[in-house]
Amino acid sequence: MITDLTKGKPSLLIWRFTLPMLISIIFQQMYNICDSVIAGNFVGSAPIDGELALAAVGASYPVTMLFIQIANGINGGCAVVISQLFGAKEHVRMKTAVSTSMITTLALAAVLTVGGLIFCDPIMTALNTPENIFADSALYLRIYIAGLPFLFMYNVCTGIFTALGDSKTPLIFLIASSVGNIILDLIMVIPMQMGVAGVAWATFIAQGISAVLAAVSLFARIGKIKTVHKSPLFSPHMLRTISRIAIPTICQQSFVSVGNLLIQGLVNDMDSAVIAGYSSAIKLNTFAVNAMACISNGISSFTAQNVGAGKHERIPQGYKAGLVFTAVCVVPFLVCYLCFSEAMIGIFFSEPSDEALKIGVSFLRAASPFYAVLGIKLLSDGVLKGAGAMRSFMAATFSDLLLRVVLSYLLVPNCIELGRIVIPTAGMGFDGFLWAWPIGWGLSAVMSLWFYLRGNWRSTAFASSLSKNGKQ
16 A cells, blocks of 8 residues: 555654554564574584574674665665655656666676675685684575575565555565565474575575565556656666665665674684674664664655655654654563573573573673664664765764774774784773674764754755656
């Protein structure tokens, strides 16, 4: 169902529109977590086999997240343009934006797939992946990379659906994909005994089916929007317009993932028990972060449609509704991660080692109290992105990345070697991460909120450029 977010009470619209997106994220993260749970509990015949399998999947996790974030960046960039065109009722140009987005996305996915398969082993080597989990990590990553066209296709379809105010259709596809992925995980890992490869192939198959069905449904839906003139299938001018939002969004998402890769390199220098504990905690942390990011994306679509319609006065109302929704979202994660952290980490292992359990629990207890702060940052970022204030959006996001990475490298190792120069550092070990993440979130949240309160999102230059009857 296509929804016009420029009409009706903003608070009700935000809740009705964003709730299906949040449920989608819950299912998506559940099957991501199930990958690790099944690997940690059912691969091999001894607890140590499961811990190594979990570490193998976790060692490549930041790389897979890099690809996911690139796909999300394209998703977000396309969605802003399509939302603004839909809000301005320029349906011919909107259809061109949809087809141009799909073509460009698949072309980029093909390039990344080839490059990823070629450089898979060097990437895992650069991440200091331990020898005892290297083969399984590289195998998991290669299979995952082979499915990138499906990942990108599904993400861009989801972005377009939400841009048109439809958050329910992606939910249906995601629930089906998540359930299918978990069933395939269990079949391939337990009776078929395919190990880590089975976890990867289950994701590949479920994601592929979901992507194809989502694309078919999207174009059937778009075809029902009647226009007087036929829309061009591809437009270089529209590609440039989309790129003005998509490229900064991709860079923002990629920077964050590259930062996580650098942090993973520090983690991989430690033993496999630390990697396993960190991997389980980071999966749970990602669950919470993505839930808040989902609300941010809902606010972004709301902002984009209303900017396109010239209804700027509705945006602060949507922001306030988003704050309430974010608070409601944060509470369950805070309770689970603070009060039941050992049980949450324990689901990833049949018999966790003391060190793996300690690492996972300490990370959750250090990060979760700052989720409310992160939620405010992501919500402010959503308004900035939806309004096309990309410089402010990039500055706020890049500060988070820079702070977390720099602080990690200053606090975790004993020293930093730059050629012949050796710089002594705090040498706090894993405890350094427990300081780096919350500090990075806190300072970048101050910047994002300042940009929002300052009114950087009120500029209508980008929206005006869309509403003109320029070239297709």
